[in-house]
Amino acid sequence: MTASDAAALRIRAPARLHLGFLDLGGALGRRFGSLGLTLDRPATQVTIARAGTDSATGPDAGRAARARDAVRAALGIDAAFAITVDDALPAHGGLGSGTQLAVAVGVGVARLAGHALTVRQVAGLLGRGRRSAIGMEAFEAGGAILDGGKALDGPDADAPPPLLARLPVPEEWRVLLVFDTAREGLSGSAEVEAMASLPPFPEALAAHLCHLMLLRALPALAMGDAAVFGEVVGAWQRVLGDHYAAAQGGARFLSAQVAQAVAFIEAEGIGGVGQSSWGPTGFAIVGDAATASRLLEALRRRFASSTNLTFDCVRGNNRGAEITALPQARAPQSA
Known part of the structure; x- marks a missing residue:
């Protein structure tokens, strides 16, 4: 079953540690540069389902709904989606809760609507990765991640930092x-x-x-x-x-x-x-x-x-997010 054929997607997105920035000054034209470590737990888990009307339930449901609406507006999607946040990372705890929830919901909405976007593309639609690419790369494939910092100007100034290295934990x-x-x-x-x-x-x-x-x-x-x-x-x-x-x-x-x-x-x-x-x-x-x-x-x-x-x-987590397609019988009911 492909994502576009499924009634719902269940997505488990891992927490990450952000271990620090390499250069807060940007003397060489790139600022920050981050090292991160993906963790097997805790994790955010959400289920995004096709529905007759929008709904969002569970911890951090408001943030999940905003991510759904942002991606839907950016891609011109007309369909409604029911979101169930089964588990959420502690908000503002240093574990990447905002990025993992937003990207999980954004990826789910895009794929159910038939848009084959990369994780980076979805994160860009959501305004994620302004300083660090650790969260999106943890979602993508896990591991220990080093990014190259944000360009201060030029054509890459609005792009997330490039991935420089990914090594298994x-x-x-x-x-x-x-x-x-x-x-x-x-x-x-x-x-x-x-x-x-x-x-x-x-x-x-x-x-x-x-x-x-x-x-x-x-x-x-x-x-x-x-x-x-x-x-x-x-x-x-x-x-x-x-x-x-x-x-x-x-x-x-x-x-x-x-x-x-x-x-x-x-x-x-x-x-x-x-x-x-x-x-x-x-x-x-x-x-x-x-x-x-x-x-x-x-x-x-x-x-x-x-x-x-x-x-x-x-x-450590060396896999990244887990995405499972669910048939109609297991999809959550809309409110």
């Missing part, structure tokens, strides 16, 4: 996640204002980070060396955390309790720790499942009284 690696349910990261106009208020980023520091990325972090990732990869990510996070501190209450982490949990992990010998995007989600990259499992239990014991903190241990 080693099967034996695990990622510890630290969630603070009481905090939300910056987004929307607050994020734009925060980015504009940051001090100039030194060109020499950007060059150093790019050097580390190309000749230390990526080779370590390709060779499955979590210790060296984590060493670079941890150092990178400290530099960027200090740069962002003024927009985060003077600290490297948005959440002081996440910072404490991450420091606990680091004290156990794990160097690849930090905050994804504006947080509050913290992470630690661990080279084997046994160590990760031990640390997960230790975190839960140590921070049992911090009821707003939750923890998980997850694998």
Whole structure:
């Protein structure tokens, strides 16, 4: 069954970590440049179905409906669609919730209407990828992703950053996640204002980070060396955390309790720790499942009284989004 023949599409879009930007100054004509890591969970799952009238239900249903309407208007689609958001990533948590939900809905609407658009094309219709291509590339095929930053001017100025590298996350690696349910990261106009208020980023520091990325972090990732990869990510996070501190209450982490949990992990010998995007989600990259499992239990014991903190241990995702065509019998009913 093809997408255009199906009554509905069920789409599971994975979360991603945004590990940081390489060059916030854009001295060479491209600004940002991002490294991201696709996660097996948590994930957004939506079902988009042909329907007699529009509807949208479930968590973040409003954002899902806006994505449907934007893609439908851009492509001149007249049909109605019912959207069920089965699971949604935590909003403004540093996991890419907005991009994953919008792209999942946009891809579903386009394909049900017979438009064979790429993920990048759909993301462009939705205004995604203004700074980073990590979210759309995580959706496309998962893995560890490096993009080349946004062109500051010229014909590519409105295009999402180009994909430079996609490497598989080693099967034996695990990622510890630290969630603070009481905090939300910056987004929307607050994020734009925060980015504009940051001090100039030194060109020499950007060059150093790019050097580390190309000749230390990526080779370590390709060779499955979590210790060296984590060493670079941890150092990178400290530099960027200090740069962002003024927009985060003077600290490297948005959440002081996440910072404490991450420091606990680091004290156990794990160097690849930090905050994804504006947080509050913290992470630690661990080279084997046994160590990760031990640390997960230790975190839960140590921070049992911090009821707003939750923890998980997850694998990388090297597949990207999963799209399943559903027959009429399994499609959700419109409202």
